[in-house]
Amino acid sequence: MPELPEVETTVRGLTPVLQGERLKSVVTRRGDLRRPFPDDLAQRMTGATITALGRRAKYGLIDTDRGDTMIFHLGMSGRWRVDPTELEKHDHLVIETDSGRRVALSDPRRFGSVDLVPTAELAAFPAFKALGPEPLGPDLTGAYLKQALKGRVASIKQMLLDQRIVAGLGNIYVCEALYAARISPKREASRISLAKLDRLVTEIRAVLESAIAAGGSSLRNFVHPDGNLGYFSKEFLVYGREGEPCGCGGTVKRYVEGGRSTFWCPKCQS
DNA sequence: AACAATACCTGGCAGC
DNA sequence: TGCTGCCAGGTATTGT
Known part of the structure; x- marks a missing residue:
């Protein structure tokens, strides 16, 4: 899934389909993903007009003219399918607009989520309360990281995965x-060091911006909402490349920590 | 408090 | 072809 660039490209793909459109129908085809869909999701969304779409961290935001925001998370395998010819088994939520467009939230592994909260109360949404800064915004700096990582003995890998x-x-x-x-x-x-953290921030931004520019990456499950596969995955330099040569003459290695694979080059990363 | 490991759920793929 | 085991981008919770 969907990390930040894939959510960003998803939101950008949905925007021309949904923004300014009135919703003719909102249908849930099973009761839950990670948690149950809101009981009143269909009732509060049907007939509403979408005023804006946005993103916070890995969450997509869909605002309505009724003062609600639908918050979706794509989990590991979620994607929106735009104007599908036929609905599939894992199309759990289907939205139709007055102008005849249809989008379906598909999520085979069902680690995703859909919530609906008053827009004015977004900051109080549980998953948003402790979120750290947006990596593409002005608040992520080397100095910020230096402070945030002070006293932390865990690995930098673990810390960067921590959404706080x-x-x-x-x-x-x-x-x-x-x-x-x-x-x-x-x-x-x-x-x-602060200098290394400055460099890290620069590289985080470069990697994310490059992925967004490429339309999001695609591993097994991610499909750009317009139906095209993303293609940034071809440009991964270490991820999924265990055993392949690194440009420095070393070899890409993999280790597992907390059930997650990390790919790196021990020769040039120190 | 901080950290590590596990649970959640399903499908794809490699290997036999 | 069919079976088995392993692997997967996520967050949340539990245990130490």
Whole structure:
């Protein structure tokens, strides 16, 4: 899934389909993903007009003229299908507009979520309360990271996956950003110099922006909402490349921590 | 409090 | 072809 760039491209893909449109129908085809759909989701969304779409961390936001925001998360395998010819088994939520467009939220593994909250209360949404800064916004700086990682003995890899430190990074882009910054994923977070953290911030932004520009990456499950496959995955330099040569002459290695694979080059990342 | 490991659910793929 | 085991981008919770 969907890490930040994939959610961003999803939102950008949905915007021309939904923004300014009145919803003719909103149908849930099973009762829950990670948690139940809101009981009144269909009732509050049907007949509403979409005023804006946005993103916070890995969450997509859909605002209505009734003062609600629908918050969706794509989990591991979620994607929106735009104007599907036929609905499939895992199209759990289907939205139709007055102008005849149809979008379906598909999520085979069902780790995603859909919530509906008053827009004015977005900041109080539980998953948003402790989120760290947006990596593409002005608040993520080397100095911020230096402070946030102070006293933390866990690895920089673990810290960057923590949404309270930085919001929106996932396993792939953490691996890629650490590689680009030549920082070992195993490095104790508090022991990285300010200069290295500055460099890390630069590389995080570059990796994310490059992925967004490429239309989002595609591993097994992500499909751009217009139906085209993303293609940034071809450009991963370490992720999924165990055993392949690194440009420095070293070899890409993989290790598992907390059930997650980390890819890195021990020779040039220290 | 911080950290590590596990649970959640399903499908795809490699290997036999 | 069919079976088995392993792997997967996520968050939340539990245990140490």
